[in-house]
Amino acid sequence: MPLLAEDPSLNFAILPDFESEEFEEAHAQLINDTIDDRLAAELLANLWRVQNDADKQAEHRQADEAEAQKERTCLDEQEAAVMEEHKKNKSKYAPIRDINVLSDPIIIPCQYTVCKMKSSKYCELFYFTNSGLEEASHMAFTADKDALVMLPMADGLHKWIPAGAARDPKVQIVKDKNLTWEQFNEAAHI
Template identity: 65%
Template structure:
């Protein structure tokens, strides 16, 4: 069946009563069919054919729509497959690049820039803070920290060194537990207020770093705060200070 060139839904019934269709009417005229009836019969036949053409036209449109949808779907699937292949190739290239240049892609921790000063007292003071033993405040003053920065420590703080004892004998002790014999340690009671203000916050920081119990840390803070806030501390008489 030939394809329709024009949409039959837009077709208009011809005027079968005109002279243009006289020959067609003549073929239908007889003793029982006159001119008008012949024109009506031709119009009816045209409508029957037009309705059939409409069905064919709609079927054609539906088929074309199905074909277009199938082509669109195939094209989309092909494009998706192409994109997936491209992505896989890119991921493989990135993995290969990361393998070749591991340091370039090493993870970076998203942390704030440290703003607190780094406190590095001598090994003796650090060991005391770790064990929770008494340690002079001097080691945490600016002078004490400066001396520690200039000192040369043994690589192993647990290495043993021999030192003389009060009874004149010699004893092996860990290097980290020994005082630097060259250090001029000032007793706590002889520190200036300025040195005390330098040392106290540093020692508190080392206590926290070495997991001192909170009540011990709070005790020192309360005690040192009491000294700082005592009325004699701020008296104009030097003797009271």
């Protein structure tokens, strides 16, 4: 015969009346020379309270474990979603290097020179000397090599040509054989 009258998870479980006829068999097992009916009922009530408290604690422990498992599952699902997002958008979550921003601008050769180098054509060393790089920094051409720029031609007419193939006709190119040793040393380091 169970001693619990209600669910142990309820804090208001009702203590059964152990002096009633329902518990006569339990009384009969406890009664002896020193224990009478009233004391047997108190012993049964005390045993019920101890068992009820133990059942409540076990129920609370199970509820806490279930809640912790639920939180772990939720965290695992969130972590999996974040990992999936990182996998889909690798560039968005790429680490950013902690470097200083350059205060000096990067000087690159003019677009005409870069275009010639990409097409594996010969390019004069003049474009890589200090004076050639200085001319490149003053050029008004766009960085977009496919953009069209208007340049005057030898016959006096103006013509639209891609910026990557354009060369400022005003720049006086020094042939490689006419470079000074200083200019040659400047170009050799680049």
